Amino acid sequence: MNDTFKIAVIPLDNRPVSFTLPQQIISLNKNISVFTPPREFLGGLVSYSQVDKILEWIDDILKQEKVDYIIASLDTIAYGGLIPSRRLNTSPEEITKNLNIFRNIVENHNTNAKIYGFSSIMRISDSYVNEEEKEYWDKFGKEIFKYSYLKHKLDVLNHDTQEKEDFDGLKNKIPPEILDDYLKTRERNFSINRFYIKWIEENFLDFLVYSKDDTGQFGINVQEAEALDAEIQDKKLFDKAVTLTGADEIPSDLVSKALVDNYGQTIKIFPVFSTENGKNVISRYEDKTIFESVSGQIKLCGGEIADSEENADMVLLVHTPENIQNDHCLKIYPESENKEAVKICIDFIKNTQKPVIIGDISCANGGDNLLVMQILDNETIITKIYGYAGWNTTGNTLGSVISTGISRLIAEKTGNFEINNFKKSLLIRLVDDWAYQTIVRQKIRAITDIADRKTLKEELVPLVLNLTKKIEYNLKLSDFDLDFPWNRTFEVEIII
Template identity: 30%
Template sequence: MKKIVYLPLDERPCNYAFAGFLSEENPSFTLIRPDIGILGKKKIPADCEKINAFLSEECKDTDYLIVSTDMLLYGGIVPSRLHHLSEETLTKRLDVLKKTKEDNPSLKIYAFSLIMRCPSYSSADEEPDYYEECGREIFLYGQNEHKYSAGIIKKAEYEEKKKTLGAACGKYLDDYLSRRTTNLALVKKCLALYEEKIIDKFVIPQDDSSPYGYTAIDQAEIKAIIKDKGLRVDIYPGADETGLTLLAAAVCDFEGISPKICPLYPNELCKKVIPLYEDRAVEESIRKQIENAGATFCESEASADILLFCNLPAGEMKNANDQCGEAYDLRNLPAFLEKIEAAKVRGKGFAVADLAYVNGGDREFCKMLSERVGLLNLWGYAGWNTSSNSLGTVICQSIFRKFFGDTKTHRKFTAERIYEDVGYCSYARKYLCDEYLPKIGCDYFHADGYTGKVSEKAKSVLEDFIGKNFPEISEKYQIGRCYMPWKRMFEVGLTVENRAKEQKQ
């Protein structure tokens, strides 16, 4: 039995609970995570001293360490954008990786680091407080700097914008840029650890895909280092799914098998779609997600271990709140479903990456899938937040399904994805924001707490929606617990349990 220590990006379910859930009921490894109580809460950083102690103790006899350096260094993804820590302090925190490797030379460390994002809008929800006032201007200031250095705009335009935007940013720009400089220096130090073979596998998910601006400047600098040193480090869209990607890679590594995964599309135009919030054709991201999960990208259906059916539009992607349009009519879903049915009949491994919309699953497609194939027969399903978030989740689940079989855990995780990705993300969230929150004095960014009226109403709405639209799921599974992890409406926390009649059987 292998031991895997797992330090997530933050305490939200997608980063903490998904990995724990998928790792249940397997004969090959034990997943060890820090107590969620030390991992902070949104803008409150994790207790980094306790994390250091946790790693020092647990890594003495572990086989793999999956580590988010943003959690290790700053105490989570949001604190990485808020801190005032010195490079010296952060370097000392990073040294725990060297120490664990010295104490346990056979340990394999799989790490990931984010390059700090620079949102194009003004909001302090996940950024410094001043970003509410001048976030848009900070983004535009960086974009202006980048475009001028790239020769895209002329000096007169550059200087005029620099003066205007600089005045709008005021004293806050120095604080923002100082943090960027520090964080970038730490990414470089992580690359050095990879070069020294302290870190065995390293990826840099791309949380911000704007083509111009501070993040793009930093990405270009990191890419240049990678190229110059000939390092095998990928930078590709993603963030919250990366822990699962590296967890799957660890499993493939100790199993000694790299499953062949073949992506399939409703229409050949689909593979060229650039998903919302990303910067490249989806086929490129799919390949990177497969390979970094320890699997092999495959173009042959016949030789593939897993067929990854990627539900995508044949043109511009839309938000899950608006589920229709010409680009979606061109998909030819009936023919796509026939392919999925044929895979089931042939006994092939088959999973669905529901990438048709951003921020939620495709309700029409999933109903057809349930009726014709059975959602619980899938080797994996995901359709939440961004395309890359969904890809990393479904690829990990399908790899686990290959190695560990059709377990109760596997089916329950699929049921949870339907409740959350299709039920909450593409239906209940908008319904609650439009119809319920105004009645109780709440809004999108302010639910009434971790639990309360909002979470209770969300549970009720979800049970009703899934009951009416996905009886295959609702007859077997119900929501055990519903909560709002960051006390807002963007994400929901769910635990799914067997219905009473299922428990008796």
């Protein structure tokens, strides 16, 4: 075990969940140094990462520092980020050129750093929103999604005559040149993902994650994941590669994996679910049950599922829906407020003798207002909370809160815990996941269609002040700011 060690991170893009969240998780340990490229090198919604400058940056870092772990978004190196991986028509030859430059840089420095890479399996959005997709998505997005869904379903089941007719009809609705362009982009990205398996076989990559972003039970993306899984199994690489539902949380997961690897001891986590059927629910934007997501995220973070609360280092309290997950962003609420599930959560935290991390996933795209309010009203239980998350998807929430909890546990066990940094990170999650995503975002959208920082700040400040008192974090309002990094209201950056 290294008492002090260094991690270099190449993020997916410039969003706070990609750029700052992994750094916040690392900052709970005062013995770890983290290096990231200048943020302006990274891409956004309408700009692409400056790959040449990022490659120069990693070359310089490896010249100057003895780095122990490199956590790299391969999408950033290959395409310039997540969004361009879906949009650009770059040839496979151009893509592998940048990838090989990255490999040559790392190998030329004879570094002993472990390299954890992650790459996305291209998503298929069920919408007409082309903000993150090809230009034609605003006209044919839902048709392409349905084409993908039915193609996979018919390949597997192949017995529904009506669905076969629907599938044939879709091929006539989507112009051939558009369908051809879409499928060629998918084929290219899939070939690049297969290329990474060679890197594992050649011992360049120590670990690789394929992430399924915004997925469902059927789709070409699911078929690609199954094919990658099969190749991983056939080549007996299952200890070095995995496919996982999620995306934005993966760098945080890999930070946790690096901490556990360096620490040399497995962290045992016992999951508890707030509703009887909750662990069997398939969340929105995912293709696995909540229990499967919990298991996959714990394992990726370097943890192990404990066989009992007594034998656990920490409890993962998963606040689940009973049958169908609500969605704050889409304003879809098939399930009413579950006071009994909230009571189960509060009573559990009060009674357990173990540290608790809370994965608040009864609703997608924000936390449960009743749960958070009752936590804040029970100040004696706040000290037991080693992490909270309730943002976007189930995978996003679970990965970020598990990695936060593991980081804190390791920091405490090694005598390197930075409590003020923990309180800051907890405050940011509560402000973002609860105050903003659950409460304020809907208010803002009712007032204006634009990302208005002034209005947002006016709405958030009272909530922020209340939160700082509850978690005993000393914050001057002059040190609090916020931004819309992609100039839209979907995500916000809380700056403290």
